[in-house]
Amino acid sequence: MENQGSSIIQALGAGSGIDFIQLASDLSQATFDPQRANLNSRTEALTARISAASLLRSSLNDLAAALGDRVRNGDLSPTPSLTNPAIADVSTTSGIAPQGTYSLEVSQLASGQTLALQDYSSGSDLVGEGTLNIRFGTVNGASFTEDTGQTALAIQMTDADTLSSLAGKISAGSDGKLFAYVAQGSGGAQLVIKGEDGATNGFVLEPAGGSGAGGPGDLGYLAWSPASDAGELRQSAQDAIFELDTVQITSSSNTVTGLPEGISLELLETNVGAPATLSFSNNTGAISAVMTDLVAALNDIVGLLSEASSGLGGALTNDQGARELRRDLSALTTQRVIPGAAEGEPSTLADLGLKITREGTFAFDSGRLNDTLTASPDAAAAMFTAGPFGVFATIDNLARDNTLSSDSSSLGGSVARYQAQIERNDERLADIAEDQEQLRNRLTRSFVSAQSVVASSQSTLSFLQQQIDAFNQSN
Structure with a gap:
């Protein structure tokens, strides 16, 4: 869009030789450049603080997650x-x-019911049209007590179904409760049906709709109940x-x-x-290994914290969240991770060999851990659980307490605070852009007015000069 007043200046000829449009833009920008530069500098510093705090927060969460995986995977359990x-x-x-x-x-041992039914000549023999009903329950001697909580099956048979196709329908229609197949033995083909383990998973076969002939080719030939068993029951269902x-x-x-x-x-x-x-x-080797890894991970965090918060150039120098994390780390070795530990039983990370050096870093005291494992092996192993107390809970709480956004004294609170300041800076930059545009418009209008005065003065001077020249010529 053409700047306000530019067309007026151009129409007047802009005889001064000065680009008032550019001058207005340059002056308005120069007016607000110091404020803009200051805000941009602050935003860069805030971004660096967010990056440093987020890295520390991520490192704490990663440590807690990794330790939790070690505990839950069971390699530290007895x-x-x-x-x-x-x-x-x-x-x-x-x-x-x-x-x-x-x-x-x-x-x-628990077992499932197995039936090997009467002989057919082959698996391709027809079995007869009708419905093969199968009910589930407990078989006890010659009696059967149905378990009404289990859905009975109704296998629909056509006049084209064979012993093999029946086996497939039973397996497919029982949703895994039964498995059926045809076994070709020395006496012929037999339908074998196997049920799930457990006393209540017995079953009876009740054909309906057969011709009544009772032999192979009639569905009634497949009937079975414990009262009529003639050796078809090969394995009882039991707990x-x-x-x-x-x-x-x-x-x-x-x-x-x-x-x-x-x-x-x-x-x-x-x-x-x-x-x-x-x-x-107890897996003492795994406990020693995890403590060694814990010391290394904690020292990585201490290194990041020192780099970010030491000296005048540190991104988190004087940051409240960084100070709180340093205090929490310094108290880590003496914190009671098993509050209810009996007298003489291990209850702190120091008992597991974690110690702090004069330089503020962590070290692993293998001798202290070995003494603990020798004196109280069960209590030491019990410190590595996924419960509300123990090594994992302590590190997890350390991570949570220092990364909670709602806590103004934590790293999470620092990140939230710096993000809010950046948002305010962005809002102020938007206001500056608006103020600068308003100033540019005012300057443009002033220069338009000034240019009009200059143009008028030049016209008057030109007229006077003409009159003087004419007077001189006449004399």
């Missing part, structure tokens, strides 16, 4: 050991440190039964979870009359 490992595979819940010993005696410290426990699966102290079992064999002993050994 290692389970069973005197008869053939009985069960043992695992523990990540973040829980089980202690003590347990006796384990398995008297029965696993075992004793943990002589307390009997049943499970519908051989995979057992929810046991004390986060113990899980995968039952493999029975050991009636010969209980096995389950115990736990």
Whole structure:
């Protein structure tokens, strides 16, 4: 858009030789340049502070996350050991440190019902039209008690269905509860149906709509119930039964979870009359390794903090969040991470070998850790849990407390404060741009007026000069 007044000046001839439009623009810009430069300088400094504080905040969060992964992955938990490992595979819940010993005696494994039905000549034999109903429940001797909480199946059969196609329909239509296939044995083809583990997962076969002939080719030939069993039942559905410290426990699966102290079992064999002993050994090597890594990570943070907050040129010199972080780090070794620890039991990071040097950096005292592991191995291992107390909770709280945006004394609060100042600077820069434009317009109008006066004066001078010249010529 053409500057206000420029056309007027051009129309008047601008005989002074001065570009008043550019002059107005230059003067208005020069008026506000110092303010703009000051604000831009402040924004650059604030951006550097945000960058430094954000890097520290990110480093704290990364440390907490990495330590949490180590704890939850279970490599710091005590290692389970069973005197008869053939009985069960043992695992523990990540973040829980089980202690003590347990006796384990398995008297029965969980299993699913298996039926091998009567013979056909081949899998391509027709089985008959109708509906094969399958109900689930508990088979006990010759009786069957339906579990009404499980949905019964209704397998629809056509006159073209064979023994093999029936097997496919059972497997596909049961949503994983049953698996069926045709086994070609020495006596002919048999439909084999296997159910899920657990006593309540037994099942009966109840055909409907058959011709009543009762032989192969009639759907009624596939009927089965425990009362009519003639050897088709090859494996009964049953629960696993075992004793943990002589307390009997049943499970519908051989995979057992929810046991004390986060113990899980995968039952493999029975050991009636010969209980096995389950115990736990602490992984001292993993504890030493994680403490070494923790010291290195903390020193990285101390280095970043020193670089950002030391000297006059530090981005976070005199920053409240940086000062608070330094205080928290200096108190880290003596902070009680296990508030309820018994007298003489480890309760601080110093007990795990973390110490602070005179220079304000961290160091690893392996001798102190070894003394703790020798005197209180279980208590030391219990400090590495995912619970509300312990090493992870302490580092996690350190990260949270120093990165919370709503806390004005934290690094998070510093970032929020600096961001707000940048926003105010941007608003002030916008105001300056508006003020500068207004000044430019005022100057342009003034120069237009001045140019008009100059043009008028030049016209008068020219007229007078003409009169004088004419007078001189006449004389």
